[in-house]
Amino acid sequence: xxxxxxxxxxxxxxxxxxxxxxxxxxxxxxxxxxxxxxxxxxxxxxxxxxxxxxxxxxxxxxxxxxxxxxxxxxxxxxxxxxxxxxxxxxxxxxxxxxxxxxxxxxxxxxxxxxxxxxxxxxxxxxxxxxxxxxxxxxxxxxxxxxxxxxxxxxxxxxxxxxxxxxxxxxxxxxxxxxxxxxxxxxxxxxxxxxxxxxxxxxxxxxxxxxxxxxxxxxxxxxxxxxxxxxxxxxxxxxxxxxxxxxxxxxxxxxxxxxxxxxxxxxxxxxxxxxxxxxxxxxxxxxxxxxxxxxxxxxxxxxxxxxxxxxxxxxxxxxxxxxxxxxxxxxxxxxxxxxxxxxxxxxxxxxxxxxxxxxxxxxxxxxxxxxxxxxxxxxxxxxxxxxxxxxxxxxxxxxxxxxx
Ligand SMILES: *Cc1c(COP(=O)(O)O)cnc(C)c1O
Numbered sequence: 253x254x255x256x257x258x259x260x261x262x263x264x265x266x267x268x269x270x271x272x273x274x275x276x277x278x279x280x281x282x283x284x285x286x287x288x289x290x291x292x293x294x295x296x297x298x299x300x301x302x303x304x305x306x307x308x309x310x311x312x313x314x315x316x317x318x319x320x321x322x323x324x325x326x327x328x329x330x331x332x333x334x335x336x337x338x339x340x341x342x343x344x345x346x347x348x349x350x351x352x353x354x355x356x357x358x359x360x361x362x363x364x365x366x367x368x369x370x371x372x373x374x375x376x377x378x379x380x381x382x383x384x385x386x387x388x389x390x391x392x393x394x395x396x397x398x399x400x401x402x403x404x405x406x407x408x409x410x411x412x413x414x415x416x417x418x419x420x421x422x423x424x425x426x427x428x429x430x431x432x433x434x435x436x437x438x439x440x441x442x443x444x445x446x447x448x449x450x451x452x453x454x455x456x457x458x459x460x461x462x463x464x465x466x467x468x469x470x471x472x473x474x475x476x477x478x479x480x481x482x483x484x485x486x487x488x489x490x491x492x493x494x495x496x497x498x499x500x501x502x503x504x505x506x507x508x509x510x511x512x513x514x515x516x517x518x519x520x521x522x523x524x525x526x527x528x529x530x531x532x533x534x535x536x537x538x539x540x541x542x543x544x545x546x547x548x549x550x551x552x553x554x555x556x557x558x559x560x561x562x563x564x565x566x567x568x569x570x571x572x573x574x575x576x577x578x579x580x581x582x583x584x585x586x587x588x589x590x591x592x593x594x595x596x597x598x599x600x601x602x603x604x605x606x607x608x609x610x611x612x613x614x615x616x617x618x619x620x621x622x623x624x625x626x627x628x629x630x631x632x633x634x635x636x637x638x639x640x641x642x643x644x645x646x647x648x649x650x651x652x653x654x655x
Contacts, residue, residue, distance in 0.1 A: 259574050259643050266570065266639035271554055272563050278549050279482075279636045285645050287620045290428075290456060290598050290631025293482030293546075302545035306538060327540050328488075328509075328531055334547045335481070335490050338557060339454060339473070340464040345495055347527040348477070348543070349535050352455055352489040353386045354505070355474035358530060359491060360391055360422055361504035363449035363472055364398040366497065367419035370447065374419035378405045384428045387453055391422050397504070407434045414446035421448055425463065426456035426596035429623050431568075431588040433461070433596045437468040444469065455479060460597035460634070461561045465492055472497070480597065480633055483543035491530040498526055507532035549635060563634035564597040567642055571599050571630065574646030583653050587627065601628045609652055618648045 256262040267273055280295045310322040319325045332346035339346070350358075360377065367374045379391040381404035388404070395402035398419075405413045407423055414421070421443045426433050436452060443450040452473040457463055459480030465473055473492040477483035493501050503523070508514050509531035512522040523529050549555065572586060584601040603609055603626060610622040620630040630645065 259577060259646075260640075263570070263639040263643040266566070270563065270638065272559060272634055273638060275549065275552055275555060276636045276638065278552065281636060283617060285618045285641045285648075287618065287630040287632065287637065287641070287645055289482070289633030289637070290460075290479050290629070291621055292478055292485060293459075293480060293633060294636055295484070296482060296546050296549050298548065299484070299542055299545045303538065303542050306541045324535070324537050324541075327537065327544065328535050329526070329528055331540060331544045331547070332490055332527060334544065334550075335458070335477070336492075338463075338481070338550065339458050339475070339492065340462060340468075341466050341492055342495070345465075345498075345527050346490050346492045347530040348490045348540060349488050349509075349531055350491075351486075352453065352474055352476045353390055354532070355489050355491045355530075356387050356390045356422070356451070356453065357394060358503055358505055358532075359451045359472040359474055359493075360394040360420055361398060362493075362501050363420035363451050364394065364400060365502045365504075366500050367447070367449055368398070369500070374417055374448070375400050376415075376417040377402050377419055378410060378413055378421040379403070380423045381406045382427050382429070383422070383424050384453070384455065387422055387424065394504075407439065410439055411442040414442060414448060416447075418443075418446050418448040420451060422451045422453070424453045424456070426460075426598075428456055429587075429627055429629070430600050431456075431596045431598040431629075433457070433589075433594050435593075436463070436470070440468050440470055456596050456598070459560070460564055462557050465494075470494065477543050477546075479631075481543070482546045482549065482633075482635070484539060484546065487539045487543040487546075488536055491527070493527055493530055498529060501529050503529060503532075505532045509533055509535070555635070560634045564632055565592050565595065567632040567634060567637060567639065568595060568597065568599050570639055571632070571642045571646060574643050575599075575601070575649065578646050578650035579653060580650075584628070584649075597633070598629060598631045601630075602626050603628050603653075609649075612652045613645075613648060616648050616652065618645045620645070 310318040331348045333343045440450045449471040454475035458475045477487045
């Protein structure tokens with residue numbers, strides 16, 4: 253390989269050597285440089301036809317027979333088993349349904365109930381002080397309902413904040429603003445050493461980097477499917493309940509779909525066994541099956557989470573280099589950690605007039621997003637973002653900042 257003369261030339265070489273480059277063809281994209289897949293993943297090309305089949309044939313022709321014949325009834329656990337390998341979980345521990353917000357509620361209340369069953373007197377929930385807001389709001393309500401105090405703590409401070417009173421700890425794996433990746437293995441081990449339960453929110457990690465839920469003994473986890481898993485707007489979230497905890501998982505939303513015998517129509521509740529216990533009501537079939545179709549992209553040759561992670565780090569490294577080369581010193585400041593072990597799949601740049609700058613970037617065909625008060629956020633989905641996109645985004649950013 254000859255030495256490239258420019259960053260644009262280097263991007264070309266990196267794209268040519270990219271083992272995941274062909275996966276981009278599986279997505280509907282255009283001339284826009286789309287760096288907002290951490291908010292809404294792009295549409296896989298084959299999904300519209302699959303959704304049309306679900307609507308026209310499964311619903312339109314088979315009607316009620318589809319609950320059995322088209323596998324609608326078992327879709328939440330079947331699709332959970334498709335997500336499981338992407339988050340390092342063996343089958344039978346993930347169920348899909350409801351929003352992330354609702355799953356945070358189920359997981360956190362269930363975690364506190366287990367902790368209080370282990371040892372009455374555990375009456376404190378620690379929550380990531382930098383959390384995506386919905387987790388904090390839900391945690392506040394979960395704390396009130398379970399008689400706990402809620403204590404916001406920065407993830408790095410969790411080990412020193414843990415104690416006899418801690419029942420559960422709710423953490424984000426990747427900070428949605430800064431892109432900082434937290435140390436899931438070490439924090440989970442610290443939570444366990446204190447006799448408490450760890451609930452992880454994987455919204456910004458699943459589909460972008462290895463999570464290793466089983467390997468690291470995570471108790472409960474939740475995440476959304478419309479970001480790096482490309483499930484579509486509002487596609488249902490998932491809930492992971494570690495196998496050995498499933499018999500103790502006492503859902504605060506024990507709907508009939510989680511009953512041992514849902515069609516027994518009994519007046520008394522008896523929970524099903526397994527991850528199915530995390531279900532609530534009738535699943536959102538159209539969204540669920542759009543997600544199922546979207547997950548086919550992962551079955552393509554060569555798409556492993558390890559390959560995705562390697563490319564993600566290469567993309568964010570290259571973006572930081574291009575920004576460093578093109579943007580005048582001091583105009584933006586990266587708030588995303590430089591260390592790979594601490595970086596998710598996005599780069600967040602602090603910038604004085606971030607809202608206005610992002611508006612102009614979008615007008616020029618580079619779509620990222622703005623997070624109040626001063627952050628430009630760029631998400632890198634390795635399945636469809638290439639190195640030329642990265643170079644162009646940095647170049648357009650520099651031009652935009654120049655006025
Ligand atoms: C995107 C995101 C959510 C979204 O929750 P919804 O219930 O799907 O709206 C929750 N938590 C985190 C960390 C997120 O990044």
